[in-house]
Amino acid sequence: MGRPPCCDKIGIKKGPWTPEEDIILVSYIQEHGPGNWRSVPTNTGLMRCSKSCRLRWTNYLRPGIKRGNFTPHEEGMIIHLQALLGNKWASIASYLPQRTDNDIKNYWNTHLKKKLNKSECDQERSRSSENMTLQTSATRNTINHRSTYASSTENISRLLEGWMRASPKSSTANFLEQKMQNHQTNNLMDQSPYEQLQGSWEEAGHHSKRSNGGLGDGPKITENNIGGDHEDGGDDYDEEEHNATPPLTFIEKWLLEETSATAGGQMEEMSHLMELSNML
DNA sequence: AATTGCCTCAACCGCAATTTT
DNA sequence: CAAAATTGCGGTTGAGGCAAT
Numbered sequence: 001m002g003r004p005p006c007c008d009k010i011g012i013k014k015g016p017w018t019p020e021e022d023i024i025l026v027s028y029i030q031e032h033g034p035g036n037w038r039s040v041p042t043n044t045g046l047m048r049c050s051k052s053c054r055l056r057w058t059n060y061l062r063p064g065i066k067r068g069n070f071t072p073h074e075e076g077m078i079i080h081l082q083a084l085l086g087n088k089w090a091s092i093a094s095y096l097p098q099r100t101d102n103d104i105k106n107y108w109n110t111h112l113k114k115k116l117n118k119s120e121c122d123q124e125r126s127r128s129s130e131n132m133t134l135q136t137s138a139t140r141n142t143i144n145h146r147s148t149y150a151s152s153t154e155n156i157s158r159l160l161e162g163w164m165r166a167s168p169k170s171s172t173a174n175f176l177e178q179k180m181q182n183h184q185t186n187n188l189m190d191q192s193p194y195e196q197l198q199g200s201w202e203e204a205g206h207h208s209k210r211s212n213g214g215l216g217d218g219p220k221i222t223e224n225n226i227g228g229d230h231e232d233g234g235d236d237y238d239e240e241e242h243n244a245t246p247p248l249t250f251i252e253k254w255l256l257e258e259t260s261a262t263a264g265g266q267m268e269e270m271s272h273l274m275e276l277s278n279m280l
Numbered sequence: 281a282a283t284t285g286c287c288t289c290a291a292c293c294g295c296a297a298t299t300t301t
Numbered sequence: 302c303a304a305a306a307t308t309g310c311g312g313t314t315g316a317g318g319c320a321a322t
Contacts, residue, residue, distance in 0.1 A: 014291080016316085051292085102289085
């Protein structure tokens, strides 16, 4: 008990990574694949803790990462998913395979939170100016639902998780798998050298022991890890919850709105969710 | 041109979950 | 089975960049 943090070890370097360190890390991962992080510092000679290596890889170096410039569509998805799942950034990121949880978290904290606060204030103002009279259901759904919905959405996400777990090799899972594979293939076009390295490593048939480290080593949503934050099931999942019958009207509505509001090509991730809700 | 304040985002920290010994 | 080690996640921090003064 009381194990000291790995980064407290003497001689462990902290702070921003240098290009040289990046190259060392990437070439090591190209050779051995992501995972087994504890051996990375010793085998590479990097004066970094394993945690730092993993973080650098998953948040910056791994293939398929899109950086900056969140599209309105991505923004919308984050807002909806945050309302739906709460601050489960890793789960949210699994619906946006090109984005890291850290990126999403940062974007939420720096942009979206403010945006939502502002719009909420605006809503409040217009509401009070209407002398607290009835509102249209549309605005209520988007704003007011956030609080009441936030408490009930956990159940909804659990249901989704439960369903996914119950259908280990569903058409949806296949769809997603295919989708992710396409993602990877398409991304080769604008890959950085690092990304190409990783791609070639994967084509060589290597697979990491842990498969949800990122897009490069497989998408977070696969038939194996589908059904929770982790590949063996979510933190919150248990059999009792699996049998619950949560309300679905809001998510269905949301999915419908999202789908109709956006051009089809951009909405493949959402159509996955749509498919889910239909099957439910 | 210099200073100040704000914003962004990469990286760290602490904790919980999971795996290994 | 318990303890130790490792991994993953979410919250937070702080350095650097940029705009305003």
